[in-house]
Amino acid sequence: MYVAVKGGERAINNAHAWLAEERRGDTGIAELSIEQIREQLALAVNRVMAEGSLYDPDLAALAIKQSRGDLIEAIFLIRAYRTTLPRFGASEPLDTGAMDCDRRISATFKDAPGGQILGPTFDYTHRLLDFKLAAEGGAPEAVSEPADPMDIPHIASFLGAEGLLQEEAKSDATPRDLTREPLSFPADRAVRLQALTRGDEGFLLGLGYSTQRGYARNHAFVGELRIGKVPVEMEIPELGFAIEIGEIDVTECETVNQFKGSKVEPPQFTRGYGLVFGQTERKAISMALVDRALRWEELGEENAGAAAQNVEFVLSHSDNIQATGFVEHIKLPHYVDFQAELELVRRLRREAEAAQQAAAPDATQPMVEEPAE
Amino acid sequence: MTPAVPSAEAKRRRWMSLLSRAPEAQVLSLWAGYAPKPDFDWLRRPEAGAVMVRGRMGGNGAPFNLGEMTVTRCSVRTADGRVGHAYVQGRGRDKAEAAALVDALMQGDEAPRIEAEILSKLEAGMEEARARRAGKAAATKVDFFTLVRGEDA
Numbered sequence: 185m186y187v188a189v190k191g192g193e194r195a196i197n198n199a200h201a202w203l204a205e206e207r208r209g210d211t212g213i214a215e216l217s218i219e220q221i222r223e224q225l226a227l228a229v230n231r232v233m234a235e236g237s238l239y240d241p242d243l244a245a246l247a248i249k250q251s252r253g254d255l256i257e258a259i260f261l262i263r264a265y266r267t268t269l270p271r272f273g274a275s276e277p278l279d280t281g282a283m284d285c286d287r288r289i290s291a292t293f294k295d296a297p298g299g300q301i302l303g304p305t306f307d308y309t310h311r312l313l314d315f316k317l318a319a320e321g322g323a324p325e326a327v328s329e330p331a332d333p334m335d336i337p338h339i340a341s342f343l344g345a346e347g348l349l350q351e352e353a354k355s356d357a358t359p360r361d362l363t364r365e366p367l368s369f370p371a372d373r374a375v376r377l378q379a380l381t382r383g384d385e386g387f388l389l390g391l392g393y394s395t396q397r398g399y400a401r402n403h404a405f406v407g408e409l410r411i412g413k414v415p416v417e418m419e420i421p422e423l424g425f426a427i428e429i430g431e432i433d434v435t436e437c438e439t440v441n442q443f444k445g446s447k448v449e450p451p452q453f454t455r456g457y458g459l460v461f462g463q464t465e466r467k468a469i470s471m472a473l474v475d476r477a478l479r480w481e482e483l484g485e486e487n488a489g490a491a492a493q494n495v496e497f498v499l500s501h502s503d504n505i506q507a508t509g510f511v512e513h514i515k516l517p518h519y520v521d522f523q524a525e526l527e528l529v530r531r532l533r534r535e536a537e538a539a540q541q542a543a544a545p546d547a548t549q550p551m552v553e554e555p556a557e
Numbered sequence: 558m559t560p561a562v563p564s565a566e567a568k569r570r571r572w573m574s575l576l577s578r579a580p581e582a583q584v585l586s587l588w589a590g591y592a593p594k595p596d597f598d599w600l601r602r603p604e605a606g607a608v609m610v611r612g613r614m615g616g617n618g619a620p621f622n623l624g625e626m627t628v629t630r631c632s633v634r635t636a637d638g639r640v641g642h643a644y645v646q647g648r649g650r651d652k653a654e655a656a657a658l659v660d661a662l663m664q665g666d667e668a669p670r671i672e673a674e675i676l677s678k679l680e681a682g683m684e685e686a687r688a689r690r691a692g693k694a695a696a697t698k699v700d701f702f703t704l705v706r707g708e709d710a
Contacts (some may be wrong), residue, residue, distance in 0.1 A: 220697050233624075234624070237624040237625060238607065238624065238625050238626070238627065239610065239624060239625070239626035240626065240627040240647065240648070241575055242647070242648075243627070243648075245673050264623060268608060269605065269606050269607040269625070269627070270604070270606040270607070271606065271607055271608070271609065271625075272608050272628055272630060272644070273608055273609070273612055274608065274609040274610075274622075275608055275609065275610045275611055276609040276611070277612055277613045277620040278610065278611065278612050278613070278623070280612070280613075280616045281616060281617075283688060284690065285694060286690060286693075286694050287694070287697075295701070299699065300698065300699040300701075301695075301697055301698050301699075302697040302698075302699065303694060303697055304697075305691075307613065314688060326688070326693040326696065327693070327696040328567070328692035328693050328695070329692060329695045329696040329698075330692065330693065330695060331688065331691035331692050331694065331695040333691070338616050338617070340615065340616065340617075352563070352615035352616075352617055352618025352619070353618055353619055354617075354619075355618065355619035355620070356619075356620065357618050357619055357620070358620070359611065359619070359621045359622055361609065362622075363622075367559070371618075373614060373621070374614070374619060374620065374622070375621075376622035377612075377614065377621040378621055378622045378623070381623055382624060415574070415578070416608070416610055416626065416646075418608055418644070420573075420642065420644055421648045422558055422632065422642050423569070423642065425566055425570060426570070427569075427570050427573040427574045427577065427644065428573075428574035429574075429577045429626075429628055429644045429645070429646060430578055430626060430628065430645075430646030430647075431578045431646070432610065432626060434612075434623075436616065438615060438616065448570060454562055455615050457583065457614055457615050457616075459612045459623060461623070461624055482699055492684050508657045535578060
């Protein structure tokens, strides 16, 4: 029997009204604008764009304001919004080699052509709270020096020239899109990368860390990390040729991993790849580590049984909107389900008690309080 | 090889790309300063949508889907029959309208004026912004130097 229960409408409306009031906080304090969030909480905005899988800084800033800074809630809002947008098409694949780099570092080659460009990084800060910011941050100015308009080639191309780095397969095949077809296994690398780039940063960070600690054993170097602007090109159906339809900030990380060789591949370096919307360096590095771990099968490596090697485990749990939906739904009314469980447990208890009394009518031991399966 | 004289397609590609990427506020203020505005009919009213952005594995391998970006498009036909299209980043309907009208006008006698009053200014503004960032990046480039080690002294 299914019993529908109605009610709570007044309570829900009032809860939402209170939420709105709490969101605003103390009205004696100036309200945050979307522009302030976009400009001054840019890394939160970037995370919401990356995991919301929609590049639009103003929308991400609005979502952060609406969600009171709960970034997973903000990502949820963006995911819901993006389903309402018609899809105009797909871009040409980004040319990250043509990036205007704000940052570009390599942990493997000190003297890489193009140089080591630190960019606006937290690295090398002392992680001491800066109480000057609590008073008045002011408008600090960056130092500028004449820029050398040289190309900044991908580090991978140097190792590739020697044949020491596994080559990427050249292809223009249309990738499967997991926003259009359900996830199914085995998942090819294109689907895996799509899932990873929109996956939860914390989850991927933990998995990436696990690979470094020995679960799936792959000792990675950051061959290159670059952050900057790349143009996005799309072929316009009305015109029959491609134009640039915009410009986005992305973070790209390529790891190189020592590889002893296998039945199918010679000894060489292999690669893990991370590409994420915005300045999202921790996420891009984590993505590259997990991507590399998931490639064990195509490289003919041993399956060590590690979580980061298990494509079904990783891809089924990396999406924080799916995860939060299922984890959090158990707080919602389950009155009827639970009523049925309650009845079951009571009946099992009665039966156990009756059986016990039949076996030893004088027994005085208390019931063991264990939930019945 | 790049041809010495850009083709009609290359020219249109340039100005449409410029209009897509340029900051909305600057496009709108430059367009507001342009007169006379042409009469036109909508072939397609401004519509916000998404484009799936793709990347390549390892930067140069097979494509994969990175995520979507917002794009607004529209199409206009001027009273004298020129058709202009716009695909611009973001959700700016007014920017899309201005971009489509500029695209239409660039196909006729107004082109030199539009180039001087709008496109060249957009291009200069974007180049200036790019150069400003490049200058800051250059200042964070590491100069390595090797310390003299004890055994070498």
